[in-house]
Amino acid sequence: MSLLTLLVGQTATLAAPSNPYLQIQLMRMGLSEGAQLTLKSKVPAGPMVFECNGTEIALGHDICKQLHPQPQPHLSLT
Amino acid sequence: MPAPVLPPNVLPPVATAALTTPPPMDAATRSKAGLVTVVLAGNPNVGKSVVFNALTGLYANVSNFPGTTVDTPHGRCKHNDRIFIQDTPGVYGLSGLSDEETITEAAVLDADIVVNVVNATTLSRDLFFTQQLIDYGCTVLVVVNQMDRLANTQQQLDVERLETLLGVTVLPLVATHAHGVTPLITLLNQLPLEANAITQAGNPCPGMVPGQPARNAEANPAQRMHAYGLRRKHINAVVANTLTQTTPSTTTPTSQTLSQRLGTWCLNPLIGGVSLLGVLWLLYQVVGVWVAGDLVNFTEGTIMLGWVIPPIQWAVGQVFATDSWMYKLLAGEFGVLTMSIQYIYGVLFPLVLGFYVYLSVLEDSGYLPRIAVLSDTILSRIGLNGRAIIPMILGFGCVTMATVSTRVLTSQRERTIASTLLAVTIPCSAQLAVIMALMAAAGGFKAWGVYLVILSALFCAIGAALNLVLPGKSTPLVLDLPPMRLPQLTNVAQKTWVRTKAFIAEAAPLFVLGSAIVGVLHVFGALTVIQHWLSPLTEQWLLLPGETATAFVMGLVRRDFGAAGLLAMGDTLTAAQVMTALVTITLFVPCIASAAIFWKERGPGEATAILLGSWAIAFGMGAIVARILAWVPIL
Ligand SMILES: Nc1nc2c(ncn2[C@@H]2O[C@H](COP(=O)(O)OP(=O)(O)O)[C@@H](O)[C@H]2O)c(=O)[nH]1
Numbered sequence: 001m002s003l004l005t006l007l008v009g010q011t012a013t014l015a016a017p018s019n020p021y022l023q024i025q026l027m028r029m030g031l032s033e034g035a036q037l038t039l040k041s042k043v044p045a046g047p048m049v050f051e052c053n054g055t056e057i058a059l060g061h062d063i064c065k066q067l068h069p070q071p072q073p074h075l076s077l078t
Numbered sequence: 079m080p081a082p083v084l085p086p087n088v089l090p091p092v093a094t095a096a097l098t099t100p101p102p103m104d105a106a107t108r109s110k111a112g113l114v115t116v117v118l119a120g121n122p123n124v125g126k127s128v129v130f131n132a133l134t135g136l137y138a139n140v141s142n143f144p145g146t147t148v149d150t151p152h153g154r155c156k157h158n159d160r161i162f163i164q165d166t167p168g169v170y171g172l173s174g175l176s177d178e179e180t181i182t183e184a185a186v187l188d189a190d191i192v193v194n195v196v197n198a199t200t201l202s203r204d205l206f207f208t209q210q211l212i213d214y215g216c217t218v219l220v221v222v223n224q225m226d227r228l229a230n231t232q233q234q235l236d237v238e239r240l241e242t243l244l245g246v247t248v249l250p251l252v253a254t255h256a257h258g259v260t261p262l263i264t265l266l267n268q269l270p271l272e273a274n275a276i277t278q279a280g281n282p283c284p285g286m287v288p289g290q291p292a293r294n295a296e297a298n299p300a301q302r303m304h305a306y307g308l309r310r311k312h313i314n315a316v317v318a319n320t321l322t323q324t325t326p327s328t329t330t331p332t333s334q335t336l337s338q339r340l341g342t343w344c345l346n347p348l349i350g351g352v353s354l355l356g357v358l359w360l361l362y363q364v365v366g367v368w369v370a371g372d373l374v375n376f377t378e379g380t381i382m383l384g385w386v387i388p389p390i391q392w393a394v395g396q397v398f399a400t401d402s403w404m405y406k407l408l409a410g411e412f413g414v415l416t417m418s419i420q421y422i423y424g425v426l427f428p429l430v431l432g433f434y435v436y437l438s439v440l441e442d443s444g445y446l447p448r449i450a451v452l453s454d455t456i457l458s459r460i461g462l463n464g465r466a467i468i469p470m471i472l473g474f475g476c477v478t479m480a481t482v483s484t485r486v487l488t489s490q491r492e493r494t495i496a497s498t499l500l501a502v503t504i505p506c507s508a509q510l511a512v513i514m515a516l517m518a519a520a521g522g523f524k525a526w527g528v529y530l531v532i533l534s535a536l537f538c539a540i541g542a543a544l545n546l547v548l549p550g551k552s553t554p555l556v557l558d559l560p561p562m563r564l565p566q567l568t569n570v571a572q573k574t575w576v577r578t579k580a581f582i583a584e585a586a587p588l589f590v591l592g593s594a595i596v597g598v599l600h601v602f603g604a605l606t607v608i609q610h611w612l613s614p615l616t617e618q619w620l621l622l623p624g625e626t627a628t629a630f631v632m633g634l635v636r637r638d639f640g641a642a643g644l645l646a647m648g649d650t651l652t653a654a655q656v657m658t659a660l661v662t663i664t665l666f667v668p669c670i671a672s673a674a675i676f677w678k679e680r681g682p683g684e685a686t687a688i689l690l691g692s693w694a695i696a697f698g699m700g701a702i703v704a705r706i707l708a709w710v711p712i713l
Contacts, residue, residue: 020299021175024306025556028171030203032310041345046455047464047555049345054231055200056341056561058451060463060554 003037003048003064011038012069019066029057034070113162114269116155117189119182119211121204122168123560124197125223125253130165132259133157133266157263164189171207172214173302176488191269191277192216193262198228198235198250202317205244209309212246212280215289219277220248221262226255232324240320245281283312340562344448354449358471361436365475369432370507378424386423387416403601412597418590422582426476426589429507430581433475434574442565442573447557454555460541461495461548462487463555469496473504478588478672479581480504481679488553495544497680501672502692503537505664512642513660519649520656521713528713532661532703536695585671592670596634605631619697620662621704622655623647633663634670654707661703666696 006012016033017023026032030053037050047058059067120126134153155161166185167178174180186192192211196204201222211218220240228235241248249265252258282288285308286295295301334342343349394409409416440446446468454464466487472480477500484496505513517525545552599605608631613624620626629643644651644659651659668676668689676685707713 020303023303024173025170025175027306027310028173028203028206029556030200030206030310032307032314041342043345043347043452043455046458047451047557049451049559053200053202055203056559058447058454058464058555058557058559060454060458060556062458062554063556 001068003039003059003067003069004061006039006042006048006069008039008042011036013037015068015070017067022063022066031057113160115162115164115188115190116266116269117164117166117185117192118195119166119186119192119207120168120195121170121197121200121207123558124168124195124200124204126165126168126195128253129193129195129221129223129251129259129262130163132253133263134163155263155266158267158269161266161269169207170203171210173296186211186216187214189216192218193221194218195221195223195253198222198224199231201235201321202314205313205316206309208244209283209313212244213282213286213288213292213305213309215279215292217277218244218246218280219265220244220246222248222250223253225250226252234322234324236320236322240316243281243316243319245278247277283309337562341444341448341559344445344562345451347452350448350452354452357440357445357449364436365429365432366507366510369428370510373428373432374425377428378420382420382424387420390415390419406601407594407597410597410601412593412600414590414594414597417593417597418586421593422586422589425508426585427578427582430476430479431574431578433472433479433507434577435570437472438570438573438577439565442563442569444560444562447559448562450557451555451559458552458554459545460499460538461545461552462492462541463552464557465555466492466496469500470504473500473506474510475507476672477501477504477506477668478585478675481672481675482581482584484679489550491548491550492552494548494680494684495541497676497684498544498688498691499537499541501668501676501688502540502665502695503533505533506669508669509664512645513664515645516656516660519651520653520660524713525653525657528657529660532699533664536665536699540695585675588671588674591674595670615697620658620700621708622659623650626651626659629659630663630666633666653713654704654711657707657713658700658704662696662700664696665692665699668692 003012014031014033014035014037017026031037035052037052039048040051040056041049045061047060048064049056049058051057118126118130130151133155134151135156152162152164155163164185166182169176169179169182172179172183172186174183194208194211196208208218208220222235222237222240225235235250237248237250247265249261251262279288282292283305286292286305292305296305344353391409391413394405394413394415398405398408406413408414411417449471450464450467452464453467457464457466466484468486469480469483472483480500481497484493484500487493487496513529517529596605599608609627612627612630616622616627616630617624625647626644629647632643644656644663673685673689676688680688
């Protein structure tokens with residue numbers, strides 16, 4: 001299950017990305033393992049826009065596909 | 079709606095100076111001369127340009143689009159001329175992931191002191207770079223900017239605590255306020271006396287050895303991951319220890335501000351798509367119709383042709399007989415003096431200005447990054463990502479300018495794809511006006527439909543083909559979305575002016591050179607010879623009358639000359655012939671100025687390939703269109 005399955009308004013806790021390049025890139029931006037991401041909008045078959053620490057960040061479809069929420073019951077509706 | 083096509087004229091975005099303009103002297107020379115090198119560094123969109131402008135009185139692009147600083151402005155501090163200030167492109171860290179990171183890394187390692195600007199509302203992101211600078215052994219002064227926005231989020235920053243934890247001086251600022259940068263200036267004024275008086279070496283991230291060892295460690299992929307993990311954890315802890323919520327956050331997620339709601343709307347494919355059409359339509363009305371039409375009629379027709387050009391011709395006529403080749407070269411139909419002045423100031427200048435005003439408004443409002451997000455779906459299929467929408471929109475203004483702006487793209491691969499698409503498939507505003515007029519002759523609505531289908535299909539096909547052939551992969555979109563806000567007049571005015579000046583300065587010599595070349599060809603009869611050679615091609619291959627060859631050759635000089643030449647032949651062509659000629663002329667070659675820019679930006683090999691490719695595609699597509707329209711008379 002990847003971030004692609006999130007619905008707008010849901011919050012997920014990010015699991016560590018398995019792609020090292022992506023992990024480095026996101027870690028610098030504050031999206032490391034454990035970051036709380038709230039899905040704000042979603043372009044069909046396109047990027048997803050998350051709110052994280054008060055800022056909005058758009059991540060391309062391919063990136064979202066490679067990112068996973070932590071398995072716990074973390075998909076809480078807000 | 080017959081004409082969903084758009085716009086107008088010129089414009090670039092963002093990058094004005096060359097990507098790697100070297101500072102006037104190297105760091106060693108500067109320090110011998112008693113200068114202190116201060117390098118500004120920070121994440122994109124933190125307010126670095128505002129700080130740079132306040133310190134130097136020079137103008138770097140201030141915009142509400144992350145990643146717009148790609149050139150590296152530099153200058154003396156206007157408050158203290160012993161300080162040399164160097165700006166750097168905004169980056170999230172020094173990992174060599176892009177050209178910008180490489181440029182920034184070289185600059186900070188060369189600095190006497192790094193002024194690291196961070197955004198108070200995104201501290202946990204920004205301080206990662208701060209910590210990396212400290213770990214790399216830079217002497218860092220941290221400027222926490224946008225403190226006003228932090229207050230709006232009901233949070234409070236313990237600046238002293240942050241200083242203690244980082245071990246460097248931390249200065250809170252609101253750079254956009256009238257005297258917001260004064261505390262930094264005051265601090266920098268003490269600099270030449272004692273470099274260490276204003277900040278210290280800083281505390282390295284626990285577990286890391288600062289300076290060269292840290293840099294060496296991070297050069298190794300496995301250790302880099304470890305180091306980044308440590309640093310991220312450390313910074314998260316620092317932020318948790320310094321940032322406190324002042325009022326318990328009672329705000330429910332429903333109490334969104336207008337800015338947030340607007341931002342969300344722009345991202346809705348339906349609303350965003352419709353608003354994008356609206357924005358493009360308005361752009362077309364303002365720049366394409368009003369500026370390119372009414373205003374240029376006045377500036378080119380009345381001012382240039384009426385008042386400016388005749389005295390020049392008269393003066394040249396005093397020296398050379400009006401039928402001498404020198405006269406023709408200087409003041410004739412393609413005269414170096416007359417044509418370049420008429421074109422640069424009569425046509426280009428008003429168009430560039432108009433386009434930049436519009437673009438600056440869009441940019442300052444925070445709308446552009448949202449368009450980028452929306453268009454990512456399509457652009458990522460052709461090896462680009464959403465960021466490339468900016469050069470594409472600009473291309474409808476001026477392909478030359480748009481090509482310069484491909485510097486904002488992340489990789490060389492993306493720049494190649496974007497430049498090729500611009501060169502081949504995007505008609506610039508100069509052409510669009512004439513194309514619109516010809517469309518009526520070619521059958522109106524239906525003609526537009528055919529034209530748009532052909533061009534969009536080619537756009538996608540060429541992009542997809544390059545994406546397949548070029549080694550590598552497109553970089554996926556990772557884009558910060560700044561809040562939407564009302565554009566600020568001073569920002570828009572300043573930005574427009576600086577960009578217009580920079581573009582004219584860059585393009586003017588190319589136009590002069592272009593008209594000189596064409597002038598020489600014309601005077602010595604080479605144009606007629608080329609037209610002669612081309613006529614079999616136009617007659618047999620494109621099924622057009624031989625005279626259309628003239629229009630193609632003129633299209634080399636100025637793309638609109640080509641289309642205008644067709645317009646002059648208007649009635650003698652059938653609808654199918656007009657369509658064939660329009661498609662060919664749109665695809666065929668960029669004008670001389672843009673060819674020169676390709677050369678400069680992409681290098682001789684790639685530029686030649688793009689030019690030859692565009693000829694092949696233009697005549698190939700033209701032949702196909704001519705034959706299909708001959709069989710299927712849909713027009
Ligand atoms: N509210 C507020 N906005 C600021 C402040 N400093 C900069 N900005 C805005 O933030 C945006 C990004 O600034 P810019 O200087 O272009 O960022 P750069 O990418 O770091 O050079 C611009 O729209 C600025 O007007 C500040 O202190 N407060």
